[in-house]
Amino acid sequence: MRPNKEAIEFDNSVENAVKKYLNNKQAYCMYPGCNMHAISSHTISKKISLNQISENGILFSPESKRMYPEKKYGIGEIGINDASTFKGFCKIHDEIFFSVDKNGIKSQKDVFLQVYRVLNFIIFNENVINKMAPLFYEKLNTSLKNENIKKIIERGKNTATEANEIRIKKLNKYSSNILNIINAGGLNSATFDEEAFLTLDITMDQDIQENSHNKNEDNLIIVHRKVNYHIPVAMATKVSFSLNTQGKEDELFLICIPYENYSDLIIMFAKGKSLFAKNNHYLHYIYNDLNMLELIEKTMVNSEDWWMSPREWY
Numbered sequence: 143m144r145p146n147k148e149a150i151e152f153d154n155s156v157e158n159a160v161k162k163y164l165n166n167k168q169a170y171c172m173y174p175g176c177n178m179h180a181i182s183s184h185t186i187s188k189k190i191s192l193n194q195i196s197e198n199g200i201l202f203s204p205e206s207k208r209m210y211p212e213k214k215y216g217i218g219e220i221g222i223n224d225a226s227t228f229k230g231f232c233k234i235h236d237e238i239f240f241s242v243d244k245n246g247i248k249s250q251k252d253v254f255l256q257v258y259r260v261l262n263f264i265i266f267n268e269n270v271i272n273k274m275a276p277l278f279y280e281k282l283n284t285s286l287k288n289e290n291i292k293k294i295i296e297r298g299k300n301t302a303t304e305a306n307e308i309r310i311k312k313l314n315k316y317s318s319n320i321l322n323i324i325n326a327g328g329l330n331s332a333t334f335d336e337e338a339f340l341t342l343d344i345t346m347d348q349d350i351q352e353n354s355h356n357k358n359e360d361n362l363i364i365v366h367r368k369v370n371y372h373i374p375v376a377m378a379t380k381v382s383f384s385l386n387t388q389g390k391e392d393e394l395f396l397i398c399i400p401y402e403n404y405s406d407l408i409i410m411f412a413k414g415k416s417l418f419a420k421n422n423h424y425l426h427y428i429y430n431d432l433n434m435l436e437l438i439e440k441t442m443v444n445s446e447d448w449w450m451s452p453r454e455w456y
């Protein structure tokens with residue numbers, strides 16, 4: 143039996159609670175070992191990127207903020223100061239992104255810094271969902287009358303909580319590995335060519351090799367491409383979608399940073415489980431402009447963490 147639509151007609155109370163929580167929350171720095179208060183900062187540089195696509199300080203972004211799977215999908219305005227902003231790092235540790243914010247991605251090290259920042263943005267949001275989930279279920283529970291449906295919801299709640307915790311644990315593992323690589327100091331800080339292309343194979347014991355054939359399934363592949371045209375959407379997200387007809391889901395991290403005349407694109411995925419990795423399939427998406435734009439569009443349908451120029455919308 144499906145809960146009838148009328149029974150789960152949500153108002154915005156949970157969404158408002160999330161906003162209140164985020165505004166009031168005294169968040170702490172996510173840098174390992176730091177317990178300073180976090181400040182609000184952008185995941186995607188406001189100065190050199192978001193400013194380029196905003197119109198009078200406004201961007202367009204999906205409106206329903208990840209609380210209701212059933213909720214209608216809408217696009218709305220978001221102020222540039224709120225776009226991609228999160229309380230992730232203290233004033234001191236936010237400084238590690240100074241160069242990326244000011245100059246964009248210019249080196250291998252910058253790619254890792256940007257990935258590290260996006261991972262923490264995603265972890266922060268997942269943690270917020272975890273914190274707010276009880277409120278969501280309470281709301282659901284009081285609006286439902288049928289006891290059987292309540293039981294189904296309760297089971298779903300436990301599965302979702304478990305899945306969330308596993309997901310956060312994995313994301314934290316990725317994040318700490320990326321940070322260890324950054325701090326080990328071995329990354330190339332030489333400046334890229336304009337149409338740079340970089341594939342890195344990251345083993346979970348913090349070793350990196352370029353285009354290696356390491357078999358470890360947990361390894362991450364990071365691909366970066368700088369394209370010499372402007373993509374009108376900024377994106378910092380993780381999505382799951384099916385690349386084939388058998389319904390096998392691929393998990394993909396996608397970062398798009400537009401500048402005035404060019405754009406940086408970074409994709410990341412776990413090597414072993416992904417169809418992107420199989421036979422270097424990702425090259426098909428990354429090298430070919432049409433396929434790449436299709437991938438971005440596909441990601442926009444599946445994700446809420448993107449910000450688009452209002453100019454392009456109309």
Ligand SMILES: [Zn+2]
Nearest residue numbers: 171176232235
């Ligand atoms: Zn800190």
